[in-house]
Amino acid sequence: MWTRFPLLAVLAFAACTSAPPRQPDNICRIFEEKPSWYRAAAATQREWGLPIPVGMAFVHRESSYVADAKPPRGRLLWVIPWRRPSSAYGYAQATDEAWSDYRKATSRWMVDRDDFSDAFDFIGWYNHRSARKLRLSKQDAYHLYLAYYEGISGFASGRWRKDARVKGYASKVARRAQRYSDQFGTCEKKFSKGFWGWFS
Numbered sequence: 716m717w718t719r720f721p722l723l724a725v726l727a728f729a730a731c732t733s734a735p736p737r738q739p740d741n742i743c744r745i746f747e748e749k750p751s752w753y754r755a756a757a758a759t760q761r762e763w764g765l766p767i768p769v770g771m772a773f774v775h776r777e778s779s780y781v782a783d784a785k786p787p788r789g790r791l792l793w794v795i796p797w798r799r800p801s802s803a804y805g806y807a808q809a810t811d812e813a814w815s816d817y818r819k820a821t822s823r824w825m826v827d828r829d830d831f832s833d834a835f836d837f838i839g840w841y842n843h844r845s846a847r848k849l850r851l852s853k854q855d856a857y858h859l860y861l862a863y864y865e866g867i868s869g870f871a872s873g874r875w876r877k878d879a880r881v882k883g884y885a886s887k888v889a890r891r892a893q894r895y896s897d898q899f900g901t902c903e904k905k906f907s908k909g910f911w912g913w914f915s
Contacts, residue, residue, distance in 0.1 A: 733749070733782055733831060735779060735780035735781055736748050736749060736780055739775060739779065739780055740894075741898055742767075742768060742771055742895040742898045742899050742902075743898050743899065743901065743902035745771070745780075746902070746906055747902075749831075750906070751831070751832075752831055752835075753767075753906045755831055755832035755835050755836070756770055756771065756835055757906075757907070758832070758836070759835050759836050759838070759839035760839070762836070762839060763836075763839030763840055763842065763843040764839075764843060764846075764853050765838065765839040765842050765843065765853050766853060766854060766892075766896070767895075767899060768892050768893075768895035768896040768898075768899050769842075769853065769854070769856045769859065769892045769896075770835055770838050770839060770842075771892075771895050772856055772888050772889075772891040772892035772895055773807070773838050773842075773856075773860065773863065773888060774806050774807065774831075774834070774835065774838065775891055776860070776884065776887060776888045776891070777806065777807055777808040778805065778806045778807070778808055780806065781806075782805065782806060782829040782830075782831070783804070783805065783829050784804070784805065784806070784808065785803065785804055804828045804829070805827070805828025805829045805830075805834050806828065806829065806830075806831055806834035806835070807828065807834040807835070807837050807838050807841075809828050809834070809837050809841075813837075813841070814828060814837070817837050817840055817841070820840065821836075821840060823836070838863075841863060842859050842862075842863065844867070845859055845862040845863065845867055845870070846859065848867055849862055849867060849870060849871065856885075856888050856889040856892035856893075857885045857886065857888070857889040858870075858885070860884065860885040860888040860889070861875050861881065861882070861885045864881055864884060864885070865881065
């Protein structure tokens with residue numbers, strides 16, 4: 716009888732973990748499935764000025780909406796699983812160091828990288844800082860992502876200019892942000908009206 720409890724605990728934990736959205740390529744379908752994500756994204760937009768489609772494009776790129784995403788392990792001698800290349804974790808793939816900076820800067824201590832609301836707020840905070848220090852527009856998903864990936868000092872050094880791989884990542888984020896923006900224009904009013912918007 717007692718042997719069942721560990722299994723029940725695992726199942727209960729799994730049930731609490733938010734699964735990725737079923738239609739990740741459509742921001743309206745994402746928010747219909749997960750209205751709490753819309754509320755979190757809207758709160759971040761109010762706090763940090765980051766457009767919702769831009770932030771969502773970042774999450775898609777970084778984790779594909781997987782709450783506990785981590786970089787894949789390297790391989791020792793091409794076979795043996797080895798260390799991960801960084802401490803990046805969660806929806807935003809925030810590293811230990813960046814997450815610590817975020818907590819100190821915002822005085823938000825009870826936050827988790829595998830919580831969508833917390834991770835999205837981190838993305839808003841980080842991009843607000845990048846936009847201010849690098850004089851970037853918060854609509855400019857391409858350059859904001861370069862600063863997110865390279866770090867503010869790495870972006871300022873310009874080393875990304877010769878890195879086709881990194882520029883390719885940024886281009887994908889920019890294209891998705893534009894696609895999400897176009898889609899969001901068709902459903903934003905419904906979500907901004909809250910509960911009653913679903914009946915209009």
